[in-house]
Amino acid sequence: MWQEPIIATVAIFALLALGEYISVLSRARIPTLMTAMLGFLIFTWIGVFPEDILDLSTLPSLGALLIGPLIVHMGTLMRFDILKSQWKAVVIALSGLIGSLTLVLTLVTLMFDFPTAASGVGPLSGGVLALLITNERLTELGMTSLIVVPVLVYAFQGIVGMPISTFFMKRYGHLFMTGQINAKDTAKVSLKEEPVKYKFMQNERTGTYLVPTLLAPVSVLEFSDELGMAQTSIDKSKEVIEIHKESFTRAYKAGVKIAMGTDAGVFKHGTNLRELELMVECGMTPMDAILASTQTAAECMGYTDLGLIKEGYVADFILTKENPLDDIGVLKTNEEIKVVAKEGNVFKNIM
Template identity: 30%
Template sequence: MNSLLAFTIVMLIWTISDYVAKKTKALLSSLFVASVIFLVGFKSGLFPEDLLPSSSLLALGQTVVGLVIVHLGTLISLDEFKRQWKTFVIGVSAVVGIAVFMYAFGQIFLDTNYILSGIAAISGGTISIILVQDAAINAGLVSVAVFPVLIAATQGLIGFPLTSIILRKEARRIQTAYRDGTLATPKEHAVVHDETDDSILPAPFHTTAGTLFVMGCVVLIATVISGWTNGYLNTFVIALILGIILRRFKVLKANALNGIDAYGLIMIAILLIIFGPLATLSPSDLFDLIVPITIAFAFGVTGLLLFAFLAGRFLGYSKEMSMAIGLTALYGFPGTLILSEEAAKNIGETEEEVHIIEDEILPKMIVAGFSTVTITSVFITGILAAFIY
């Protein structure tokens, strides 16, 4: 297929996906809309199988995925996680709950490879999916590679409305406590990334090219370290850790890729990686995945809610807040921000009440999203991907 035509089609698909996501307030995520368009296009013959490779974006995404993982590390403020350590523990517990329930009960119905890829998809985002997809494709397991894509495309449809209901209950609880005078003084909003943070590197390395050069070096270092461990420590997990460390010591600025000229294109290229297997999936294989997806959600979400509830109860959080924290694994940021603000605005009857509710909920939800999707899921998936064969 002509490369310019392929590139243009992909950009049109993403334009439509973003538009629908904004109109539905992310209830229908851009990932879900794009998955439907690509799936229908490939299965109907409207799109050729080589659409994504021909666009040149697929190769770009595979090249720069490590840079995005380093970028995720620079989003994480260690100081904020210290302040919100209870939230972090609950978030980690939720991801562990997904893994435990999926592995313990899912094997009754599903092949181990589906369980491992399902854990990655339910507990994490794009990076986790890419990790298990790469392992599945290398093993020649196309349906296993597609499985997490379909889960990721639909998990927001479960996570958003369920979290919305739970957060509204939590908002009412906070409102009642505030009116009764029993609410502790609310903490300030979480600042997970501060864009005023600067890098100690010389000015030439603050440009688009300079930033990409530095982050490329970081990924190369992560690759070398992974090689020293014979791959036991995943390159991407090391890259995430290095991102956190380098942000802490201001070698890389917070939110490192944001604002550079190439950021938007890089993110589109990364997301396109996960759609690749859809081109070769047969309709019968797609139909066969319906039951595994249902089973994965049933056990995964049950484990998530149970472990989050138990951890929250032990740490003194309300059951509603604990379960909402756990559910961030299904969508992450910016859903954590949107749902928190909506709960506060819908329940608070005065401007002061809205701020009080938001100040109680938002810091926990923001940190929760990073603890589940960005950190714990990448660590767990980096380990589990090695067992797909």
């Protein structure tokens, strides 16, 4: 039965599926590959799997095909300028990597031998790609008895690594949320990313929209005393206001679907149309600002009968004295809005 490549491959993937299921149930406390590797070892030891099941499956050929593309992809995940801006993190990561490799090569060599130590350091630093490359090289050298070492290292490192990573990520998140880490520095990193990131955000399958609420930090600074804003909110608004505008401009130029929103509660009700003026100041055309407030906003909320003056749509509209395409600021002034109609009923008419 195991001589059939498809059966051997399905059996291995079944172990991976079981590992993924257990990982989900344990909220990643038990890594997927740890379960899969333990299952593989147990089934091999008790004779359910033949010792050469990996060779009988299609996985070695598949791995050989994927190593090249995976290496290229991993090498393009972060641009050099981003790494340069985060040089402290790079130094810390490299220091930890060099230290751990030195420690493993020294201690394991003293306890066993150098080949055993060397076979385990690959997955410790390079993950699944290093595991595949290490196992391939060990097979070429005829040292198949050591293949279990990198497998176990890769499977079990998550038991120690995941809790440590989680601890420090939670600590960083706490420092960020409490304002002990400069939000401006964090936000600047995202601004250096290519506009293509924002194009991904508007992917039709995700239905993602950007609702910038440019007025929110502006209003915090304008009405902080009157509204009793906390000092931390005031400081944060001062730090991010220009970054906020710049990110909006980048998103707009990249073609992101932008809907006008209010973040109501930060500023006085009835002044939300100032958002359109801020959008235009950041590079959006007056017509696009109007569309963001009508058609796109309706789409964002899932309405199919709002946002357009069109047959079959709800008759919600306003009339202004001046043309907002010439001066979008007229929309923020109540006196300039002469007619307000809701569902076909006129609630204001000072024509």
